[in-house]
Amino acid sequence: MHHITHHLKDQSNLKPYYSAATQHEFLTAAGTLSLSPGRLALWLCQDRIYAAHAYPRFIGLLISKIPFDGPAVEEELNRETLALLTICLEGIIREVAFFEGVAKEWSLDINGWMERKATRDYTAEMARVASVGSLEEGLVFLWAMEQVYLDAWKYVKSLFPPQSDLEDNTANAIRQLTNNWTTPEFEEFVQKLEVLANRHFARRHHGHSHSAVRAMESIWARVVELEEMFWPEDGEDTRLSSGTF
Numbered sequence: 001m002h003h004i005t006h007h008l009k010d011q012s013n014l015k016p017y018y019s020a021a022t023q024h025e026f027l028t029a030a031g032t033l034s035l036s037p038g039r040l041a042l043w044l045c046q047d048r049i050y051a052a053h054a055y056p057r058f059i060g061l062l063i064s065k066i067p068f069d070g071p072a073v074e075e076e077l078n079r080e081t082l083a084l085l086t087i088c089l090e091g092i093i094r095e096v097a098f099f100e101g102v103a104k105e106w107s108l109d110i111n112g113w114m115e116r117k118a119t120r121d122y123t124a125e126m127a128r129v130a131s132v133g134s135l136e137e138g139l140v141f142l143w144a145m146e147q148v149y150l151d152a153w154k155y156v157k158s159l160f161p162p163q164s165d166l167e168d169n170t171a172n173a174i175r176q177l178t179n180n181w182t183t184p185e186f187e188e189f190v191q192k193l194e195v196l197a198n199r200h201f202a203r204r205h206h207g208h209s210h211s212a213v214r215a216m217e218s219i220w221a222r223v224v225e226l227e228e229m230f231w232p233e234d235g236e237d238t239r240l241s242s243g244t245f
Helices: 004-009 012-022 023-029 037-064 072-105 117-134 135-158 167-181 185-204 208-229 238-240
Strands: none
Touching: 004 037, 004 185, 004 208, 012 135, 012 208, 012 238, 023 037, 023 135, 023 167, 037 072, 037 117, 037 135, 037 238, 072 135, 072 167, 072 185, 117 135, 117 208, 135 167, 135 185, 135 208, 185 208
8 A cells, every 4th residue: 555545535435425525415506506695604604613713723733743853854754744734724814714704795694603513523523633643643634624625616616607797695605615725726735735644654654554544544434424514404504593592
Protein backbone atom coordinates (compact mmCIF):
# COMPACT_ATOMS: atom_id res chain seq x y z
CA MET A 1 0.00 0.00 0.00
CA HIS A 2 1.81 3.07 -1.26
CA HIS A 3 -0.55 5.73 0.15
CA ILE A 4 -3.05 5.20 2.94
CA THR A 5 -5.41 7.79 1.42
CA HIS A 6 -5.56 5.92 -1.90
CA HIS A 7 -6.48 2.76 -0.03
CA LEU A 8 -9.22 4.58 1.86
CA LYS A 9 -10.77 6.06 -1.29
CA ASP A 10 -10.58 2.72 -3.11
CA GLN A 11 -12.59 0.71 -0.56
CA SER A 12 -15.48 -0.62 -2.66
CA ASN A 13 -17.70 -1.30 0.35
CA LEU A 14 -17.74 2.42 1.22
CA LYS A 15 -18.35 3.83 -2.26
CA PRO A 16 -22.18 3.87 -1.88
CA TYR A 17 -21.80 5.73 1.42
CA TYR A 18 -19.39 8.18 -0.17
CA SER A 19 -21.90 8.88 -2.92
CA ALA A 20 -24.59 9.41 -0.28
CA ALA A 21 -22.36 12.00 1.42
CA THR A 22 -21.22 13.82 -1.72
CA GLN A 23 -24.44 13.56 -3.75
CA HIS A 24 -26.97 14.06 -0.97
CA GLU A 25 -30.43 15.34 -1.87
CA PHE A 26 -29.52 18.69 -0.26
CA LEU A 27 -26.64 18.99 -2.72
CA THR A 28 -28.82 17.97 -5.65
CA ALA A 29 -31.34 20.66 -4.69
CA ALA A 30 -28.49 23.17 -4.40
CA GLY A 31 -27.11 22.24 -7.82
CA THR A 32 -30.51 22.56 -9.48
CA LEU A 33 -31.07 25.85 -7.61
CA SER A 34 -34.25 24.49 -6.02
CA LEU A 35 -33.04 24.70 -2.42
CA SER A 36 -35.28 26.75 -0.14
CA PRO A 37 -33.76 29.85 1.49
CA GLY A 38 -34.61 28.51 4.97
CA ARG A 39 -32.84 25.22 4.38
CA LEU A 40 -29.76 26.97 3.02
CA ALA A 41 -29.74 29.37 5.97
CA LEU A 42 -30.07 26.48 8.43
CA TRP A 43 -27.10 24.70 6.85
CA LEU A 44 -25.00 27.89 6.80
CA CYS A 45 -25.73 28.37 10.50
CA GLN A 46 -24.56 24.82 11.26
CA ASP A 47 -21.45 25.19 9.11
CA ARG A 48 -20.59 28.42 10.91
CA ILE A 49 -20.72 26.52 14.24
CA TYR A 50 -18.34 23.96 12.77
CA ALA A 51 -16.01 26.57 11.27
CA ALA A 52 -16.00 29.24 13.96
CA HIS A 53 -15.76 26.97 16.99
CA ALA A 54 -14.98 23.30 16.35
CA TYR A 55 -12.44 23.64 13.52
CA PRO A 56 -10.02 26.06 15.26
CA ARG A 57 -9.98 23.88 18.39
CA PHE A 58 -9.38 20.80 16.26
CA ILE A 59 -6.44 22.40 14.42
CA GLY A 60 -5.00 23.78 17.67
CA LEU A 61 -4.97 20.33 19.23
CA LEU A 62 -3.25 18.87 16.17
CA ILE A 63 -0.57 21.58 16.36
CA SER A 64 0.05 20.65 19.99
CA LYS A 65 0.82 17.07 18.88
CA ILE A 66 3.64 18.00 16.49
CA PRO A 67 6.83 16.44 17.92
CA PHE A 68 9.60 19.00 17.47
CA ASP A 69 12.48 16.62 17.84
CA GLY A 70 14.16 13.79 15.98
CA PRO A 71 16.36 13.62 12.88
CA ALA A 72 16.62 16.57 10.50
CA VAL A 73 14.37 14.94 7.90
CA GLU A 74 11.63 14.53 10.51
CA GLU A 75 12.12 18.06 11.76
CA GLU A 76 11.52 19.31 8.22
CA LEU A 77 8.23 17.41 8.07
CA ASN A 78 7.25 18.83 11.44
CA ARG A 79 7.84 22.38 10.22
CA GLU A 80 5.86 21.72 7.04
CA THR A 81 3.04 20.34 9.17
CA LEU A 82 2.96 23.44 11.36
CA ALA A 83 2.98 25.68 8.28
CA LEU A 84 0.04 23.89 6.65
CA LEU A 85 -2.00 23.75 9.86
CA THR A 86 -1.40 27.48 10.29
CA ILE A 87 -2.80 27.97 6.79
CA CYS A 88 -5.86 25.99 7.93
CA LEU A 89 -6.42 28.45 10.79
CA GLU A 90 -5.94 31.49 8.57
CA GLY A 91 -8.32 30.00 6.02
CA ILE A 92 -11.08 29.25 8.49
CA ILE A 93 -11.03 32.85 9.76
CA ARG A 94 -11.64 34.04 6.20
CA GLU A 95 -14.28 31.33 5.74
CA VAL A 96 -16.40 32.46 8.67
CA ALA A 97 -16.31 36.05 7.41
CA PHE A 98 -17.25 34.74 3.96
CA PHE A 99 -20.29 32.86 5.37
CA GLU A 100 -21.51 35.99 7.09
CA GLY A 101 -20.87 38.16 4.04
CA VAL A 102 -22.82 35.85 1.73
CA ALA A 103 -25.69 35.63 4.21
CA LYS A 104 -25.88 39.41 4.52
CA GLU A 105 -25.58 40.06 0.77
CA TRP A 106 -28.36 37.62 -0.14
CA SER A 107 -30.66 38.15 2.89
CA LEU A 108 -30.18 34.74 4.50
CA ASP A 109 -30.88 34.74 8.24
CA ILE A 110 -28.23 32.49 9.79
CA ASN A 111 -29.16 33.40 13.36
CA GLY A 112 -31.98 31.98 15.45
CA TRP A 113 -31.52 28.32 14.51
CA MET A 114 -31.19 25.43 16.91
CA GLU A 115 -28.03 23.35 16.68
CA ARG A 116 -28.68 20.07 14.88
CA LYS A 117 -27.78 16.73 16.44
CA ALA A 118 -25.62 16.01 13.38
CA THR A 119 -23.65 19.17 14.10
CA ARG A 120 -23.10 18.16 17.72
CA ASP A 121 -22.06 14.66 16.67
CA TYR A 122 -19.60 16.01 14.12
CA THR A 123 -17.97 18.54 16.44
CA ALA A 124 -17.80 15.98 19.27
CA GLU A 125 -16.00 13.51 17.02
CA MET A 126 -13.55 16.20 15.92
CA ALA A 127 -12.79 16.96 19.57
CA ARG A 128 -12.40 13.27 20.41
CA VAL A 129 -10.03 12.46 17.55
CA ALA A 130 -7.91 15.57 18.10
CA SER A 131 -7.74 14.93 21.86
CA VAL A 132 -7.09 11.20 22.12
CA GLY A 133 -5.96 10.26 18.62
CA SER A 134 -2.46 10.40 17.19
CA LEU A 135 -1.23 13.21 14.96
CA GLU A 136 -1.49 11.04 11.85
CA GLU A 137 -5.05 10.04 12.75
CA GLY A 138 -5.95 13.71 13.14
CA LEU A 139 -4.37 14.57 9.80
CA VAL A 140 -6.26 11.80 8.02
CA PHE A 141 -9.46 13.06 9.64
CA LEU A 142 -8.66 16.62 8.51
CA TRP A 143 -7.91 15.55 4.93
CA ALA A 144 -11.05 13.38 4.84
CA MET A 145 -13.28 16.28 5.88
CA GLU A 146 -11.87 18.56 3.21
CA GLN A 147 -11.88 15.87 0.50
CA VAL A 148 -15.57 15.07 1.01
CA TYR A 149 -16.39 18.77 1.07
CA LEU A 150 -14.54 19.40 -2.18
CA ASP A 151 -16.22 16.49 -3.95
CA ALA A 152 -19.65 17.51 -2.65
CA TRP A 153 -19.41 21.05 -4.03
CA LYS A 154 -17.92 19.84 -7.31
CA TYR A 155 -21.06 17.71 -7.62
CA VAL A 156 -23.23 20.78 -6.98
CA LYS A 157 -21.38 22.75 -9.64
CA SER A 158 -21.78 19.92 -12.15
CA LEU A 159 -25.58 20.33 -11.91
CA PHE A 160 -25.76 24.08 -12.40
CA PRO A 161 -28.06 25.29 -15.19
CA PRO A 162 -26.90 28.22 -17.34
CA GLN A 163 -26.88 31.43 -15.32
CA SER A 164 -29.93 33.65 -15.67
CA ASP A 165 -30.64 37.26 -14.73
CA LEU A 166 -33.90 36.06 -13.20
CA GLU A 167 -32.28 34.00 -10.42
CA ASP A 168 -33.30 34.85 -6.87
CA ASN A 169 -31.15 35.57 -3.81
CA THR A 170 -30.88 31.92 -2.82
CA ALA A 171 -29.65 30.87 -6.25
CA ASN A 172 -27.08 33.66 -6.25
CA ALA A 173 -25.89 32.63 -2.79
CA ILE A 174 -25.56 29.00 -3.86
CA ARG A 175 -23.49 29.97 -6.89
CA GLN A 176 -21.22 32.15 -4.76
CA LEU A 177 -20.72 29.45 -2.12
CA THR A 178 -20.09 26.76 -4.70
CA ASN A 179 -17.58 28.82 -6.65
CA ASN A 180 -15.67 29.43 -3.42
CA TRP A 181 -15.32 25.70 -2.69
CA THR A 182 -14.47 24.50 -6.17
CA THR A 183 -11.51 26.72 -6.96
CA PRO A 184 -8.18 25.27 -8.13
CA GLU A 185 -6.67 26.78 -4.97
CA PHE A 186 -8.98 24.81 -2.71
CA GLU A 187 -8.34 21.62 -4.67
CA GLU A 188 -4.58 22.19 -4.33
CA PHE A 189 -5.02 22.74 -0.58
CA VAL A 190 -6.84 19.40 -0.25
CA GLN A 191 -4.07 17.69 -2.22
CA LYS A 192 -1.44 19.16 0.12
CA LEU A 193 -3.34 17.81 3.12
CA GLU A 194 -3.48 14.39 1.48
CA VAL A 195 0.27 14.36 0.84
CA LEU A 196 0.93 15.44 4.43
CA ALA A 197 -1.35 12.75 5.87
CA ASN A 198 0.37 10.09 3.76
CA ARG A 199 3.84 11.23 4.80
CA HIS A 200 2.96 11.15 8.49
CA PHE A 201 1.35 7.73 8.21
CA ALA A 202 4.39 6.36 6.37
CA ARG A 203 6.75 7.85 8.96
CA ARG A 204 4.89 6.27 11.87
CA HIS A 205 3.93 2.96 10.24
CA HIS A 206 6.71 1.87 7.90
CA GLY A 207 5.21 -1.56 7.38
CA HIS A 208 1.59 -0.33 7.29
CA SER A 209 0.50 -2.57 10.13
CA HIS A 210 -2.93 -4.16 9.97
CA SER A 211 -4.14 -2.35 13.11
CA ALA A 212 -2.94 1.06 11.87
CA VAL A 213 -4.69 0.61 8.54
CA ARG A 214 -7.90 -0.46 10.29
CA ALA A 215 -7.75 2.64 12.47
CA MET A 216 -7.54 4.85 9.40
CA GLU A 217 -10.36 2.95 7.70
CA SER A 218 -12.49 3.64 10.76
CA ILE A 219 -11.70 7.36 10.62
CA TRP A 220 -12.53 7.57 6.92
CA ALA A 221 -15.82 5.70 7.38
CA ARG A 222 -16.80 7.92 10.31
CA VAL A 223 -16.08 11.15 8.42
CA VAL A 224 -18.14 9.95 5.46
CA GLU A 225 -20.99 9.06 7.81
CA LEU A 226 -20.84 12.42 9.59
CA GLU A 227 -20.70 14.34 6.33
CA GLU A 228 -23.83 12.65 5.03
CA MET A 229 -25.71 13.48 8.22
CA PHE A 230 -24.50 17.10 8.18
CA TRP A 231 -26.67 18.06 5.17
CA PRO A 232 -30.12 19.16 6.47
CA GLU A 233 -33.12 17.17 5.29
CA ASP A 234 -36.04 18.79 3.55
CA GLY A 235 -38.37 20.41 6.10
CA GLU A 236 -35.84 20.64 8.91
CA ASP A 237 -35.71 24.41 8.63
CA THR A 238 -39.33 24.67 9.78
CA ARG A 239 -38.68 22.43 12.81
CA LEU A 240 -35.40 23.95 13.97
CA SER A 241 -36.20 27.64 13.76
CA SER A 242 -36.20 29.13 17.23
CA GLY A 243 -39.35 30.95 16.27
CA THR A 244 -41.32 27.70 16.35
CA PHE A 245 -40.61 27.05 20.02
